[in-house]
Amino acid sequence: MASAGRAGVGTNQEDIRRHNLGTVLGHVHRSERLSRAELTARMGLNRSTIAGLVTELESLGLAEQAKPSGARIGAGRPSVDVKARSGAYVLAVDLRVDGLTVARVGLGGIIQSRATGPVPQGHDPHAITDSVLDLMRLVVKDVEPGSALVGVGVGVPGIIRAEDGLVRLAPNLSWRDVPFAQILGERLGSIGMPVLGNDADLGALAEHLRGAGVGVEDLVYLSGEVGVGAGVIVSGHKLEGAGGYAGEIGHMPFLPDGKLCHCGARGCWETEIGAEAIALAIGCPAERVGALGEFLEGVHEASADLRQVGRHLGRGIAGIVNMLNPRVIVLGGYLRSLSPLVQEDVDQEIAVHALTAPHELVRVTLPGLGGDSVLHGAAELAFEPLLADPVGRLATACRDAEAALAV
Numbered sequence: 001m002a003s004a005g006r007a008g009v010g011t012n013q014e015d016i017r018r019h020n021l022g023t024v025l026g027h028v029h030r031s032e033r034l035s036r037a038e039l040t041a042r043m044g045l046n047r048s049t050i051a052g053l054v055t056e057l058e059s060l061g062l063a064e065q066a067k068p069s070g071a072r073i074g075a076g077r078p079s080v081d082v083k084a085r086s087g088a089y090v091l092a093v094d095l096r097v098d099g100l101t102v103a104r105v106g107l108g109g110i111i112q113s114r115a116t117g118p119v120p121q122g123h124d125p126h127a128i129t130d131s132v133l134d135l136m137r138l139v140v141k142d143v144e145p146g147s148a149l150v151g152v153g154v155g156v157p158g159i160i161r162a163e164d165g166l167v168r169l170a171p172n173l174s175w176r177d178v179p180f181a182q183i184l185g186e187r188l189g190s191i192g193m194p195v196l197g198n199d200a201d202l203g204a205l206a207e208h209l210r211g212a213g214v215g216v217e218d219l220v221y222l223s224g225e226v227g228v229g230a231g232v233i234v235s236g237h238k239l240e241g242a243g244g245y246a247g248e249i250g251h252m253p254f255l256p257d258g259k260l261c262h263c264g265a266r267g268c269w270e271t272e273i274g275a276e277a278i279a280l281a282i283g284c285p286a287e288r289v290g291a292l293g294e295f296l297e298g299v300h301e302a303s304a305d306l307r308q309v310g311r312h313l314g315r316g317i318a319g320i321v322n323m324l325n326p327r328v329i330v331l332g333g334y335l336r337s338l339s340p341l342v343q344e345d346v347d348q349e350i351a352v353h354a355l356t357a358p359h360e361l362v363r364v365t366l367p368g369l370g371g372d373s374v375l376h377g378a379a380e381l382a383f384e385p386l387l388a389d390p391v392g393r394l395a396t397a398c399r400d401a402e403a404a405l406a407v
Helices: 013-031 036-043 047-059 125-139 180-191 199-210 275-282 286-297 304-324 334-353 356-361 370-388 390-395 401-406
Strands: 033-035 063-066 081-084 088-096 099-106 110-117 148-156 159-161 166-170 175-178 195-198 219-224 228-234 328-333 363-365
Touching (some): 013 036, 013 081, 033 036, 036 047, 036 081, 099 125, 125 401, 175 180, 180 401, 195 370, 199 228, 199 328, 199 370, 219 304, 228 304, 275 286, 286 334, 304 356, 370 390
Parallel strands (some): 088 148, 148 195, 219 328
Antiparallel strands (some): 033 081, 088 099, 099 110
């Protein structure tokens, strides 16, 4: 995350101003509310420059000034606060194997409206696009007139090629090389192309910026849905790998003679801790796996089979601890509901299999954003162009999303 105020050598004054404008907006967006004095200290710019940038953001409808709420910094009168306004928003999509959520998210990470629905049987990408558009129409109905839709972000449980949103592999959706960004983008029309991200990567991003990992530079987010993935933050930056495909930890070889996985391999970790394994352990019928969260809420004591799932979870987490040495591991998706039931088994396996030094530093916890981590991550992905260049992005933003989606 950029924090410096000044752009590099060789840029002109307009480039520098627009860079600084985006940096100020980024600080306000991530903190919701900051004093002008705090902005001055963070960016290393003088007070008059900060005041001018804040005034410009006000004129764009992206920020507003308010009475001081915090402690005074330095001598003199308390500095006025700056907070995000609702002049711009994004649409965030959390596409899961067993459900869809679409939200309208404003600056500051505020979820303004949301709608949920089922995923069409068979997971046909065109049918899913129809469902996504139906939910989008619901969440833009009460948008404040003149507000700008500045992006669409989508979380997908699969391996995504970053440059064009091609879903290389989403085994639990039965997708291989599906151009989902293009399919959805063609239907969005004037709204513009969506940005796709792996669901676990987006969960990690959101928990790092707004959830259980705020202030933590080394974090792993485990997304436990039908499949299992990991989003990894190392030294404050996302771990991507050579092709952007890092984090498919659910397909880590775990049991040599284990169950057949949706990816085609045998004995992957997700076959032992994913939704199907949990459902089998608690007697949830296969056709009701989509309601697994509700079933888990009704479980008050772990059976031997469920404890075995917990042990497999703990052993895999120990491997993550040894390999990545994170400060925080966040358990998302169904793992969030499973964890309290098998905590003792998880902890015992970590203690046995994790090396002492990294084990002493790690904290395994639940998401600070509850079940909305991926949704918030998709929103952050969609906000990136606005935070990079507020003036430029607003110039091309959609001002009437309801009309655009009606086409």
